[in-house]
Amino acid sequence: MINIVLEPFQYDFMLRALFVSSMVGIICPILGAYVVIRGMGFMGDAMAHAVMPGIVIALILGLSPFLGSVPMAIVVAVSVGYLIHKKDVSVDTAVGVMFAGLFSLGLVLMSLVGGLAISIEDILLGQILGVSRVDMLISFILTVLVLVALVTFHKQLIFSGFDPVGSVVAGLNAGALNYMFLILLGISIVVTLHVVGVVLVVGLLITPAAASQMVMRRFTRAMLLGIVFGLFSTVVGLYLSYYFDLPSGPVMTLISFAIFLCCAVYEKFFSQTQTSHLM
Amino acid sequence: MKNQGKFFKVDIEDPCVRCGFNCTCAIRAVGACVEFNGSLVLDDVTFSVGKGVLSALVGPNAGGKSTLFNAIAGIQDIVHGSIFVNGLPPKDSKGSISYIPQRENVNWRFSLTALEVVDLGLVKNNSLLAFSRKGSLEKVRSALERVDMWNYKDQLISQMSGGQRQRVFIARALCQEANILLLDEAFSGVDVASQFGLIDMLRELKEQGKTIIIATHDLNTLADRFDEVICLNRHVCAQGSPDTAFTPEVLEELYGSHPGMFLSHSLGHHHD
Known part of the structure; x- marks a missing residue:
């Protein structure tokens, strides 16, 4: 049994993959808890697609994809925040238009340049086994940054999400909090991209969080249970992909989906928790 | 106060409608106007609320009650006129107001x-x-x-x-x-027995010095529990004690051609 657990990690690339997967398993459910409750799942998906030009430009320049995607994520987050604030058009429409445009720009850039170090499939479905030491270090720093910000502003984020007007009257700067949250979301999405790719980011972002909110009544406790679900999904997914030679991103997402189904069954038949808003 | 066409230019020196130049009111609005997309949602709103007073802000839906609360709380800009909270502009008095939202505005x-x-x-x-x-x-x-x-x-x-x-x-x-409490549609979704419990509790708080304004579109049987009412339908139609403010003219101005229902609800003659 111990051999089964340890065998994959005789390879450096698997150790790096485990490390980054664990970061993602922790960070996604925490951000996801807010994303689910604020009904921002589509925005998370859109932001994942919209950082595509940043990734491609970094690759063209021969840099770590992080060095392109992080600034791009911040630009996208600020733009989305501005669109939400302006309210001239519906948020879904504005975000949808931006996501399609930037994703297409990334694809066209990739096609024009050609011969990049990674393929379109790697970007769409993740390339966890190709994570370098630099990527690992950047993932760690970004994750710590996001966690420190979230822990520090936990109550402010809850207040502004729960009672937007009351929190502003109480003196909170709701605009700054919203921008901060979107930037943290963008950074977390960038870290997650390496693990599951553009297409499946939203799966890890919202599925463990939604599952935990089904079975745990209180918000903060649900967030902690979400971390357990997230870590289980990414780490077990990594093992299964190693032993059965499966793509790691989809396996991780499938495991979190299975957890969600189990929670749905539990909630339906065994729990008193009222969570109809999640379905 | 100088009349400049449609609007008034107002500053802190303008006298309070309640206590003149030496104003000690918790909230004072003088000729306040709020505009959305070119039309006035609040038009020349003038009133004042003394400290330790329990008031009802009464008016029809879309009569500007929430907008006035937002302006008092400093999160809605006014295009003309002035609002003072404890003698300061609303944006300088954050922390002295607590806002209790209507249930639709809570996640x-x-x-x-x-x-x-x-x-x-x-x-x-x-x-x-x-x-x-x-x-x-x-x-x-x-x-x-x-x-x-x-x-x-x-x-x-x-x-x-x-x-x-x-x-x-x-x-x-x-x-x-906070020493000022603004409750937006506090009685919405609250059964009548609980409404009486709430209002009695709020009266205790006001006895302890809190200034409380409750926005509501219908006072039902609670009118006599308030110190005063402010009738608002884009502008202040009347302000005073509940038994004097609701004249037929004021109710007509507030609720158009169906004021009778409100009258019989509001003054302790509730319909069956």
């Missing part, structure tokens, strides 16, 4: 207990306070006990009745240590 998907909601009243922009727990629980406990909700501290607010929710929000306001 009930946040599964928070009564204790957690009241604890939010201690959150300021200074993030370090999130870690400062010393004395916090005592303040939260004291606030919940003052509204008779300590026994429900671990219950989710989303699963409470309308009256219980209002009590929890009032406890949050007490934690904020």
Whole structure:
């Protein structure tokens, strides 16, 4: 049994993959808890697609994809925040238009340049086994940054999400909090991209969080249970992909989906928790 | 006060409608106007509310009650006129007002207990306070006990009745240590018995010095529990004690051609 657990990690690339997967398993459910409750799942998906030009430009320049995607994520987050604030058009429409445009720009850039170090499939479905030491270090720093910000502003984020007007009257700067949250979301999405790719980011972002909110009544406790679900999904997914030679991103997402189904069954038949808003 | 065409130019030297030049009112509005997309939502609103007074802000839906609250709270700009809170412009008096939202403006998907909601009243922009727990629980406990909700501290607010929710929000306001409470549609979704309980509790708070304004589109049988009413339909139609403010003319101005229903509801002659 111990051999089964340890065998994959005789390879450096698997150790790096485990490390980054664990970061993602922790960070996604925490951000996801807010994303689910604020009904921002589509925005998370859109932001994942919209950082595509940043990734491609970094690759063209021969840099770590992080060095392109992080600034791009911040630009996208600020733009989305501005669109939400302006309210001239519906948020879904504005975000949808931006996501399609930037994703297409990334694809066209990739096609024009050609011969990049990674393929379109790697970007769409993740390339966890190709994570370098630099990527690992950047993932760690970004994750710590996001966690420190979230822990520090936990109550402010809850207040502004729960009672937007009351929190502003109480003196909170709701605009700054919203921008901060979107930037943290963008950074977390960038870290997650390496693990599951553009297409499946939203799966890890919202599925463990939604599952935990089904079975745990209180918000903060649900967030902690979400971390357990997230870590289980990414780490077990990594093992299964190693032993059965499966793509790691989809396996991780499938495991979190299975957890969600189990929670749905539990909630339906065994729990008193009222969570109809999640379905 | 100088009349400049349609609007008035007002400054702090203008006399209060209640107490003249030496104004000590909690809230004073003089000729306040708010504009959305070129039309006036609030038009030349003038009134004042003394400290330690329980007032009802009465008017039809879309009559500008929430907008006026937002302007008093400093989150809605006024295009003309002035509003003063404790003698200061609203944006300089943040912290002295606590706003209790109407239920449609709360995200009930946040599964928070009564204790957690009241604890939010201690959150300021200074993030370090999130870690400062010393004395916090005592303040939260004291606030919940003052509204008779300590026994429900671990219950989710989303699963409470309308009256219980209002009590929890009032406890949050007490934690904020604000001296002015604005309650937006506080009686919406609250049964009649709970409405009386709420109003009695608010009267106790006002006796302790809080200034309280409750926005409502219908006072029902509660009118005589208020010190005064402010009738608002884009502008202030009347302000005064409940038994003098609701003249037929004022009700006509507030509710158009169907004021009779309101009249019989509001003055203790509730319909069956």
